[in-house]
Amino acid sequence: MTPRTSAQGRSTATHTATTSVExxxxxxYGLAEWDGASVTASALAKTLGVSNPSVTLMMRKMAELGLVEHRPYAPIALTDAGRQLALAMVRRHRLIETWLVRELGYGWDEVHEEAERLEHAVSETFVDRLDMRLGHPRVDPHGDPIPGPDLTLDYPETELLCRVPAAAQVRLEQVDDAVPDALLALDTHRVPIGAQVTVTATDGGAVVLSPAGIVGEQAVEGIRLTHEITHAMRVSLIR
Amino acid sequence: MTPRTSAQGRSTATHTATTSVExxxxxxYGLAEWDGASVTASALAKTLGVSNPSVTLMMRKMAELGLVEHRPYAPIALTDAGRQLALAMVRRHRLIETWLVRELGYGWDEVHEEAERLEHAVSETFVDRLDMRLGHPRVDPHGDPIPGPDLTLDYPETELLCRVPAAAQVRLEQVDDAVPDALLALDTHRVPIGAQVTVTATDGGAVVLSPAGIVGEQAVEGIRLTHEITHAMRVSLIR
DNA sequence: TTGCAGTTTTAGGTGTGCCTAAACCATACT
DNA sequence: AGTATGGTTTAGGCACACCTAAAACTGCAA
Known part of the structure; x- marks a missing residue:
């Protein structure tokens, strides 16, 4: 599951990649990683906000570049080179976000869009110097792990919040920075990354949370999160 | 000469501008500003590294956008809106360069290319926050003045080094960051921005400099700069 | 004044990345 | 097994920004 990394890191493909290809x-990578599911053309189209035919065409192109495996009508998977490229972009994105929050006073809910544009414009040198200045952070402000310079990535053992059974005690580890509603919900309910909570009830993906340690009878107001939001959070199970 | 600035700054044009238009x-703006000459299509083509027909086409487009005045076969001039856009880009470029040098340890000869890409990717918000963090600098590391948030710009009284007569005492004020040879020459001869020097001899644009204060007989090795390099520097006259 | 040289524009064409509409396949259901 | 329903691909086009080659204009000079 953990991506294999060839010694010298990004090679030819990384340099020929256009913004779209990146x-x-x-x-x-994000779809495969976050959900653990196989990536379909339409899922990709929906996430990227483009039409289905556009995806088909781009997959043909990226297959020729050696970045994806794609036989007609079959699901899409990255090659090793493609994963390298993806991890390089993830590294950029998360380092930039960390920097925007730490040094430019951005809120964690403001950084995504800005990073989305900057990540295509910065050089390798820039990324390395930024990494050094920030002290080689392991996670970004949303709890997402940052790939190292060799593009390896250690995953904590986490699960999507929408898949956790009721009554579980969990610790909030990551939020998808691309889902503003999720960030907003955590902000308004004062639940930071690292918070420990109990899943009081589940309802087909929607979830009700209470502060951890609340046992039973106390009538605490739970926090209700929609499926869309619980799908944008990853948690680790406690005990 | 100093560009007029309408109150609320960048308007429609700034938002519809593509990277190329920017x-x-x-x-x-740079050509008109630095040289004081009127801008021809071929000068523009050469500076941008594109063909002449590409310039013609783009001028038609930018005229429709209200960014340039351009009657066929006539020289090119920015409209007020075009100057706004240009100044917004100059502001971005120079703030980004200042930041790269001050906080990421870039050399002043390394920043141009990086800034050139970043300036198209950052938001207005980003620029304003960066400006604040840097303490509203008035000049960038190359001595070039940075337009304020209202896009006005105060010019010091300067002249191109290649136009200064022999025997003049001058102070180095600005270097064109887009000319690496000029930056290199200043680095190797240890001439910083603000240095005072005497123009010992001129030769059709090429110039020999000596440290200021050297009067006559002392046989000091002068610094010889080509026309290409002296055209990339601006100085103020002393006394 | 006419002609020539150089600049500028028109004409026609390329590559990238996107779109809609229409054909196509593969699977799930009756 | 046969067919409907969806996801996927082909077909045909558009916008942007660039190119080369050829035509058109300007203005200087014989």
């Missing part, structure tokens, strides 16, 4: 690679 | 506007 976005496709990152999105394919 | 580059054209900035380049037209």
């Amino acid at each position: 976005d496709y690679a990152k999105t394919i | 580059d054209y506007a900035k380049t037209i």
Whole structure:
């Protein structure tokens, strides 16, 4: 599951990649990674906000570039080179977000869009110097792990919040920075990354949370989160 | 000479501008500004590294957008809106350069290319926050003045080094960051921005400099700069 | 004044990345 | 097994920004 990394890091493909190619690679990686599901053309189209035919065409192109495996009508998977490219983009994105929050006073809910544009414009040198200045952070402000310079990534053991059974005690580890509603919900209910909570009830993906440690009878107001939001959060199970 | 600035700053044009349009506007402004000459299509083509017909086409487009005045076969000039856009880009460019040098440890000869890409990717918000963090600098590391948030710009009284007569005492005020040879020459001869020097001899644009204060007989090795390089520097006259 | 040289524009064409509409396949259901 | 329903691909086009080659204009000079 953990991506294999060839020694010298990004090679030819990374240099020929256009902004679009970079976005496709990152999105394919994100879908496969976050959900653990196989990536379909239409899922990709929906996430990227483009039409289905556009995806088909781009997949043909990226297959020729050696970035994806794609036989007609079959699901889409990144090659090793494609994963390299995706991880390089993820690294950029998360380092930039960390910097925007730490040094330019951005809120964690403001950084995504800005990073989305900047990540295509910065050089390798820039990324390395930024990484050094920030002290080689391991996670970004949303709890997402940042790939190292060699593009390896250690995953904590996490699960999508929408898949956790009722009554579980969990710790909030990551939020998808691309889902503003999720960030907003955590802000308004004062639930930071690292908070421990109990899943009081589940309803087909929607979830009700209470502060951890609340046992039973106390009538605490729970926090209700929609499926869309719980799908944008990953948690680790406690005990 | 100093561009007039309408109250609320950048309006429609700034938001519809593509990367190319932004580059054209900035380049037209730079040519008119630095040289004081009227801008021809071929000068623009050469500076931007594109063909002449590409310039013609782009001028038609930018005229429709209300960014340039351009009657066929006539020289090119920015409209007020075009100058707004150009100044917004100059502001971005120079603030980004200042930041790269001050906080990411870039050399002043490394920043141009990086800033050239970043300036098209950052938001207005980003620029304003960066400006605040840097303490509203008035000049960038190359001595070039940085337009304020209202896009006005105060020019010091300067002249191109290649136009200064022999025997003049001058102070180095600005270097064109887009000319690496000029930056290199100043680095190797240890001449910083603000240095006072005497123009010992001129030769059709090429110039020999000596440290200021050297009067006559002392046989000091002068610094010889080509026309290409002296054209990339601006100085103020002393006394 | 006419002609020529150089600049500028028109004409026609390329590559990228996107779109809609229409054909196509593969699977799930009756 | 046969067919409907969806996801997927082909077909045909558009916008942007660039190119080369050829035509058109300007203005200087014989």
